[in-house]
Amino acid sequence: MVAFKRNDPSQQTLAKLAMNRRRLLALGGLTAGAGALAACGGNTGRGSSEGVSLSQWYHQYGEAGTQQAAEKYAAAYKDATVTINWIPGDYDTALSSGLLAEKEGDYPDVFEGHLNRAMVESGQIVPLDDILADVIDDYTPDDLARNTIDGKIYGVRMIDDPQFLYYRPSLLEEKGITPPATFEELMAAAAELTTGDVKGLFLGNDDSATKLFQPIVFSAGETLLTDANEIGFTKETVLAGAAQVKALHESSSLLVGAPTEAWDPSSIIQNLCAIQWCGLWALPQIIDAHGDDINVIPFPAFGGGTPTVFNGGWDTFVNAKSAHVDEAKDFVKWLWVENEEFILDWNLSYGFHIPPRLSMRGNAEQLQSGPAAEAVRISQEFGWAENPNWTPKMETAVDDMMNHIVLEGADPDAEFDAATATIQGELDSIFG
Template sequence: MSARRTDLSRRGFLTGSLLVTAGSILTTACSTDPTGGSAAGSKTTLNVWYHAYGEPGTQQAVLRYATAFTKANPDIAVKVTWVPGDYTGKLNATLLTAAAPDVFEIGDFSESLARRGQIAALDDVYAGTRSDFNTNAVESVGVDGKLYGVKMIDDVMMLYYRKSVLAKAGITPPTTFDGLVAAAKSLTTKKNKGLFIGNDGLGDTPGLAVFSNGGDLVTPDGKVEFGSARALEAVTGLKRLHDDKSLLLGFTTDWWDPAAFTQGVVPMQWCGLWAMPAITAALGDDFGVVPWPAFKAGGAPVVRVGGWTACVNAKGKNVAAAKRFVQWLWVEQAELQKDFAESYGFHVPPRTSVAATAKKLSAGPAKETVGLAQKYGKHYPGTWDTAVSSTFAAAAAKITGGQGEPAALLADAVKKAQGEIDKQRGR
């Protein structure tokens, strides 16, 4: 699941630290404290953190992977810590202490961790496989020419539509923003809305709008770009969906859950690949997927690619062993990478060779989604932390709600966001 959904969607999983030795799994007290002693026969014990995935079986899977790693590397025991709730907050706090994990996963990559010297460069971990990772997976973890993480799974987000509903209305799947606005309006009735992009009426769409008009959010050198003419035009264009009252607002679950789509409340919804098994179970083959459409000629369709990335604590005592763990699991073990992507939820392996052999991604809408990600995938920049993204989102909300002059609102947001990014970069 995408990192930006974890606070909303993680459900009822047990907390705990689990120590994996060469031949067994030892469960410690229920705690998110990753500290612990080395196992007998092992020279090193790695503390490895995961957020509490909502997909059943994931916790057992990572324990199984840890056991297999220790069997192949008897000198290194692995202690798995399963962290529920506010994973990012707990991780950031613990990284400032002696209890910091050796290996940990993060959602949408934050380059500030690299700039603070908190995470280690992992170029050597790729060991010649860098070209086998898709472009997004490599670009999203790059800082000043070095790679500071290994992508574990790609979460792809795109637009779902009901084939039968659109066909009955004589509407083709939208390939332009004008077409999307028209379709959403035509499909809106007294009982139903035409499109669901989030309970706030925005979701990912401000960023998608900018990308789809050939704009950028933040440049690689840290310059805020979401106030450009292209960005202004596209974000302002989103107001049309609000003015037409064609958006579903305030549903019982948010955009990351497919319930509004599967229950027939809307015929089009922005959601993720993770929802495809549930959608297939409910609707059979009566659905299709398309990217967020190009804003106009000269723009390009967009799908968002998020996911989770493995990082190594550069300040830890076991950097070499931690790198070995990341390399073994997320670079060398193709079968385990497929298992993690396909068996617990539905994700895309970041390595192109592994994705190509994933059976569940080899046909139908799933295969189409992989192709869309390869062709149109975009990730948020590494500087896109909460302070920066919330500033942009607040301006977009006012613009689409008609609460001010769009250019002035974006200009003010750019100024605030630039200040935050300058802080990140120590400027």
């Protein structure tokens, strides 16, 4: 499942990928075309109840069988008629338009996405505390926090998607290279592994500068926003990390202009690179290509800090505008809270993901050995999750800062000051 967005991504990280699985953009836009968008992939599961119809929206996942699985789940539900809308292309824009639509059938009753405060303050979604009340302790603190605004839970976790570096052990062994634990070691390994036909490292075609901002911050033990909703990172940390990223970009070790973005494992599968940043979802494809010659490591530490892993994924929400809010909540509870068979199927049969329900993880046999088990381990040890109070405007501010410093050679101090001024302005407007 294409989660890079792109938790994913997420307003948290990996912010400008072509199929961004990481962050829901600030909701807005025109309602024109919402009805046509809602019709994409309109396959229906016919329940036994008459008169209650629900529309469930998904972005277009990349793995074969995912759309058919969603349709299978809908068809199995007996308390409403559920129509699956499978949205290709720019899901964020389609969803923004759909949530503004007024006519039943043009908007989603249930949809997947990523929480941000704008969704709550504009009244677009309803709290789901009641359907989670009996199982609240069966989710990780991160999965609850990423779906909580002002003490209320608005989303139910569907999949957890850690992202890390894949590497070919044989290629490193040939060069006598130990899997890198620091950014300096990663740069050195990437240079050594670069040959005429293979680049040492692939982080993404157009945003590897921006996606490294958050590993820099979290590696230092800092954060985007503190619990008091203040800026949680320092100039010293960010600028030191940006200087290292700039040095990497000025090397010849990065794969740029790959046929697909980094959410897709094609580059390491086709031997275009020795090391690639990607997600757990891609592991089955990579194993099919390279067998036992594959392993994973967290993103190496910056500046004496710790390695990091972005724990992305997808969540499901109920549209406050729905004519059937209670029925939509019942469907979400049935599918994403209670239905172990379908939750495990969605997480393990179409690429690998970590089931959000802790009680179900013991049944995820595919994740209990080899690189999959290592991916789960490092996600637990080094992982971080989105903060729904980190807004798209804040993310754009740090993305611009990193691009200006790393790619354009702009003054680092001035860029940092401009970015933090924008973030502080956002915080002041939200929290006073």
